[in-house]
Amino acid sequence: MISTFANPARFMAFSAWATPLFGALAAVLFAIGVPWGYALSPADYQQGETVRIMYVHVPAAWMSLIVYATMGGASFVSLVWRHALADVAARAAAPIGATFAAICLITGSIWGAPTWGTWWEWDGRLTSMLVLFLIYLGYIALWAAVDDEEKAGRFAAILCLVGLINLPIIKFSVDWWSTLHQRSIFQGSSMSVDPSMVGPLMTMFAAYAALFATLLLVNMRAAIHRRRVEAQRLRSAA
Amino acid sequence: MSALAATFRRDLALAWSAGGGALAPVGYFIGATTLVPLAMGADRALLAAAGPPLVWIAAALAVLAMLERLFQADIEDGSLEQMLLSPVSLEAMVLVKGAALWVAVGLPLCLAAAPAAIALQAPLELIPAIVASLALGTAAFIGIGLVGAAIAAGVKRAGVLIALIVLPFFAPPIIFGAAVAGGAGFGGPFLILAGCAAASVAIGPIAAAAALRLHAE
Numbered sequence: 170m171i172s173t174f175a176n177p178a179r180f181m182a183f184s185a186w187a188t189p190l191f192g193a194l195a196a197v198l199f200a201i202g203v204p205w206g207y208a209l210s211p212a213d214y215q216q217g218e219t220v221r222i223m224y225v226h227v228p229a230a231w232m233s234l235i236v237y238a239t240m241g242g243a244s245f246v247s248l249v250w251r252h253a254l255a256d257v258a259a260r261a262a263a264p265i266g267a268t269f270a271a272i273c274l275i276t277g278s279i280w281g282a283p284t285w286g287t288w289w290e291w292d293g294r295l296t297s298m299l300v301l302f303l304i305y306l307g308y309i310a311l312w313a314a315v316d317d318e319e320k321a322g323r324f325a326a327i328l329c330l331v332g333l334i335n336l337p338i339i340k341f342s343v344d345w346w347s348t349l350h351q352r353s354i355f356q357g358s359s360m361s362v363d364p365s366m367v368g369p370l371m372t373m374f375a376a377y378a379a380l381f382a383t384l385l386l387v388n389m390r391a392a393i394h395r396r397r398v399e400a401q402r403l404r405s406a407a
Numbered sequence: 408m409s410a411l412a413a414t415f416r417r418d419l420a421l422a423w424s425a426g427g428g429a430l431a432p433v434g435y436f437i438g439a440t441t442l443v444p445l446a447m448g449a450d451r452a453l454l455a456a457a458g459p460p461l462v463w464i465a466a467a468l469a470v471l472a473m474l475e476r477l478f479q480a481d482i483e484d485g486s487l488e489q490m491l492l493s494p495v496s497l498e499a500m501v502l503v504k505g506a507a508l509w510v511a512v513g514l515p516l517c518l519a520a521a522p523a524a525i526a527l528q529a530p531l532e533l534i535p536a537i538v539a540s541l542a543l544g545t546a547a548f549i550g551i552g553l554v555g556a557a558i559a560a561g562v563k564r565a566g567v568l569i570a571l572i573v574l575p576f577f578a579p580p581i582i583f584g585a586a587v588a589g590g591a592g593f594g595g596p597f598l599i600l601a602g603c604a605a606a607s608v609a610i611g612p613i614a615a616a617a618a619l620r621l622h623a624e
Binding site: 296301303306307311314320324327328330331332 | 568575622
């Protein structure tokens with residue numbers, strides 16, 4: 170399937186119908202998830218209404234990790250198989266992932282102020298998430314700094330792969346170090362949140378995932394259009 | 408003389424050629440360390456509590472300053488093509504260049520860290536641990552710095568880009584090295600720091616060589 174989409178024309182044909190589909194799916198999921206999380210689910214017995222930030226913060230955190238892993242996979246495919254659209258995908262995903270990471274950090278800080286008594290804490294989870302955000306910024310800056318697009322793609326792929334080491338550190342930081350941050354909600358075969366909160370949480374996660382798919386396809390289509398315009402301009406100038 | 412030994416001697420000579428030899432990065436390091444009590448206030452108790460780990464910031468900045476020209480000069484004068492043509496693998500060449508930088512900059516830095524840490528009110532019995540941990544830490548910085556320097560080698564004013572790429576990966580050595588300087592001595596954090604150094608020395612040259620091959624195309 171990955172090799173099918175190495176052909177930009179085939180990818181454009183696919184994304185022409187896939188993008189509005191994912192967009193509609195995201196809109197529906199947000200329409201269900203936001204009122205469910207904001208009003209129709211119970212408040213926490215300890216945290217009160219502030220627990221509702223969880224429905225924004227946790228899916229954003231999960232997505233920032235998933236997007237980086239996607240970029241890592243795309244970078245690997247780009248380096249090993251010289252796939253035509255893999256570095257386009259990685260470059261398109263980076264600002265989306267960086268925004269998810271920023272949302273995670275900011276909403277987490279807002280959540281921590283009333284519940285932990287501090288806006289920030291230099292523990293393992295927060296520090297490694299901040300490092301992930303900085304790696305995203307460095308990745309985006311690298312694409313902008315190198316003139317030759319193809320070389321920029323390979324350099325960025327190397328940087329992305331080197332940065333993959335951070336993902337297990339983020340995931341396991343709450344287990345390895347004592348921290349203010351909650352442990353993972355997936356404890357063995359059970360979950361550590363109340364079942365009434367699992368529904369809105371997973372709906373919001375699906376909504377964020379559909380949103381990522383939509384924005385990724387939009388960005389990739391824009392990048393391919395930009396390449397075609399550039400090629401056209403070069404041809405007409407020759 | 409083998410190609411690797413020749414590269415080592417050449418890079419050592421180049422690093423020390425900028426008038427004053429090892430004094431330039433050491434001077435930078437001492438200067439940066441001096442800024443710490445100026446910023447924190449000269450209260451001895453406060454410095455004793457928080458000062459010694461800050462030599463790590465100064466060491467990281469000093470290594471960052473030396474990274475920019477590491478590969479840029481080789482690309483400009485054509486040495487990179489010669490390295491690619493030689494029978495020795497590029498990864499080994501890059502490792503040897505990193506080793507030369509460590510001997511030229513890292514070792515003087517960790518020796519200069521002894522008076523610097525004392526000036527920042529570190530207890531005397533902690534100094535051997537601080538010096539040893541900085542030797543490992545500068546190796547870790549250089550290992551990962553090789554990747555940043557190789558990636559950004561063709562870019563104008565690459566210093567800021569290298570810093571942006573490399574600083575997130577400086578975080579683990581700084582965290583554990585600061586724990587050593589903060590009182591842990593040769594305990595657990597020191598061993599984890601050794602692990603970080605081993606990992607970046609092992610992985611850095613491979614990624615850097617991959618990036619350098621792209622430059623030569």
